[in-house]
Amino acid sequence: MMARIDLWWLPRALVLGLLAFVIFGPLTNLLLWTVAEKWYFPHMLPLEYGFSFWQRVFSPRGNAMESLMTSIIVAVLTVILALALAVPAGYALSRLKLPFRSLILLAFLIPQAFPNLPVYVNIARFFYQIGLNGTILGVVLVHVTHGLVYAVWIATAAFSSVDIDLEEAARSIGAGPLRAFRDITLPLAAPGLLASAIFVFLESLDEFTGSYFVGAPDVNTLPLLLYTAGSGGNYQIASITALLLLIPSIGFMLVVERFLRADVLSKVGH
Amino acid sequence: MQKRLLAILLVIPALVMIVLFFIVPLGASVVGAFVVGDTYGLGNFSKSFELYSSDMIFTLLIVGVSTLLIGLFSIAIGGYLTLGENQRAVAVLRWLYRWPMFIPFIVVGQILRTFLAKNGLMNNILVSLGVLTPLQTVGFLDWRGIVIAFVWKQTPFVTLLVAGAMASLDRSTIEAARNLGASRLRILIEIVLPQITGTLLVGLILSFVTMMSVLSVPLMINAQSPTMLTADIAFRINAHGDYGVANALGMISLLLTAGVALIYLRQSVKDRS
Numbered sequence: 001m002m003a004r005i006d007l008w009w010l011p012r013a014l015v016l017g018l019l020a021f022v023i024f025g026p027l028t029n030l031l032l033w034t035v036a037e038k039w040y041f042p043h044m045l046p047l048e049y050g051f052s053f054w055q056r057v058f059s060p061r062g063n064a065m066e067s068l069m070t071s072i073i074v075a076v077l078t079v080i081l082a083l084a085l086a087v088p089a090g091y092a093l094s095r096l097k098l099p100f101r102s103l104i105l106l107a108f109l110i111p112q113a114f115p116n117l118p119v120y121v122n123i124a125r126f127f128y129q130i131g132l133n134g135t136i137l138g139v140v141l142v143h144v145t146h147g148l149v150y151a152v153w154i155a156t157a158a159f160s161s162v163d164i165d166l167e168e169a170a171r172s173i174g175a176g177p178l179r180a181f182r183d184i185t186l187p188l189a190a191p192g193l194l195a196s197a198i199f200v201f202l203e204s205l206d207e208f209t210g211s212y213f214v215g216a217p218d219v220n221t222l223p224l225l226l227y228t229a230g231s232g233g234n235y236q237i238a239s240i241t242a243l244l245l246l247i248p249s250i251g252f253m254l255v256v257e258r259f260l261r262a263d264v265l266s267k268v269g270h
Numbered sequence: 271m272q273k274r275l276l277a278i279l280l281v282i283p284a285l286v287m288i289v290l291f292f293i294v295p296l297g298a299s300v301v302g303a304f305v306v307g308d309t310y311g312l313g314n315f316s317k318s319f320e321l322y323s324s325d326m327i328f329t330l331l332i333v334g335v336s337t338l339l340i341g342l343f344s345i346a347i348g349g350y351l352t353l354g355e356n357q358r359a360v361a362v363l364r365w366l367y368r369w370p371m372f373i374p375f376i377v378v379g380q381i382l383r384t385f386l387a388k389n390g391l392m393n394n395i396l397v398s399l400g401v402l403t404p405l406q407t408v409g410f411l412d413w414r415g416i417v418i419a420f421v422w423k424q425t426p427f428v429t430l431l432v433a434g435a436m437a438s439l440d441r442s443t444i445e446a447a448r449n450l451g452a453s454r455l456r457i458l459i460e461i462v463l464p465q466i467t468g469t470l471l472v473g474l475i476l477s478f479v480t481m482m483s484v485l486s487v488p489l490m491i492n493a494q495s496p497t498m499l500t501a502d503i504a505f506r507i508n509a510h511g512d513y514g515v516a517n518a519l520g521m522i523s524l525l526l527t528a529g530v531a532l533i534y535l536r537q538s539v540k541d542r543s
Contacts, residue, residue, distance in 0.1 A: 012359045016366065022422070023369050026381045029391040033384055040389070044398040085287060088280035096277035104281060111292045112476065115483035115527055117500050118520025121507055122295035122302065145291040152284060206374030209485045209500075213507070223376045223486070230380050230490060239384070242377040249372040 030246070033239035053236035064241060067225040071205055074136060074221060078143040078204040079197050082151040085144070086196065090155025091181070095164070105156070108149040116146070117209060124213040134218035142210035147200040154199065154264070158192025159185065161264045195259035198252055206245060300524075302517035314518035322519060328496040330526060332413055333481045336420035337474050343425045344473070348432035348466075349458040353444070371426035378423045379490035386410035386418065386491075415491040416498065420481050428473035435469035436462055475530050482527050499523045 032039070034053070036046035057064040092098060093105060111119075123142060124133055132138035162185050170180040186193075208223040216224050222245055230238035306313035319326075347367050354360040370378070385391050388409030396402045410418065439462065447457050463470075488498040499519050506516040 016362055019366055023366060026385040029385045030381045044394040085284040089284040092277040092280035097274055098277045107285060107288055110288060113479055115523045117483050117485060117503050118299035118517060119292055119295045121516055122298040123291060126295060141291055145287050148284060148287060208376045226376055226380060235384055238380050242380045245374055245377050249374060253368060253372045
């Protein structure tokens, strides 16, 4: 028995090791680039390490801080607007009788179900005419439209997973519909809503194509900075920016299951 | 009746967003594709095919090959997570596979551009290990780089869906087949796979559409010709201000996706009923 198990660990370790290399090799490469002062072919590792590029990125005159602030402002506004739209919609979709309910749910998927590049091109043209191009509001509107599917679908699932009996119990002892919603349903759905907020926040933080057409060059978000630095061949700055974008994404991946419990997850899209 | 009105009022603002900032511009792009000068015509399309027909095939091939590989890998990983008998290996794999899932495409582009380049870390390692000499190294920053980037980023997402569907299957048929001596590969192909085709299809189609609209990866990894239609659209706008051809290319990529999206809609309607 022991011998057989030991033998099987060989291919297992080989495959898992290869997978680990495929996943962490490129990530390690990114980390190395953020601290590489001097690195050229064919040296496997950088020749000099240091943080001088970090200083340049975070210096008051560097545009990374400005981009970081822009990105965070855009993402926060996107979350606020998306949730303001998604909470009522999610409540109606999960609790109230709606005609064409499943078609409405599908409608929110449309921005994800069509290639959105031609759409952004035309939004940019339209926004240009009404003066929204190159403004924070313009970028936020684009991000909200794209993130609404997460906001609405997860909000709907979060409300659906709250036991309706609790709400009815509150109603039967005299709470009005708004009070029952505020004191019972909303707090119980809060973890799910938080998950949808994080999803929307990350979608906005990482969004490139829409910001590229609607925002650039006036609204310079982090992905746009990454792109400009990368095309200019400045791999250190690009890698540091990429790392800034990477941290929240990976952090969220590690905790997502705490917010999105299985009972909510199983109701997404229904 | 009043309640129904309330429900509609609660949903309307969110729906208006979708209509105003997605469906209307989508319509504008379709109409714009036919605008030639002051009249309507097919000029943009003939110009698109003349200039970019190789890019159209290139796009379909890249996205098609990527979708296929994503499907294969996600079945393999999901299958092992479901049928693997060594708990420790399953746990390691479960921890390992999802890392790239939430990494933004633009970061994937940057990471792989430095990793796969002719003088990138991958070749540096191979040279240091003595597998290659510096003269033998080749960069992967062409169609292969795009495929690698897409597969790297999208496989975890599809795997998550597939593994979830596999985990919720009825274990008894699997156990029964196992007791009768069926190999795990056979169980995966003949028992597990047929029951999760719907989920797999949904995941692959969402990935297909996503890959069709990603601009950053082709721009960062391979912007020279032949490249993907998304890069061509951006080029028509930025270099020429040519909305006609850009919209025509957009509509062509819409049509390429439409066939695939149709399968998705039919699938999800079927699931719902």
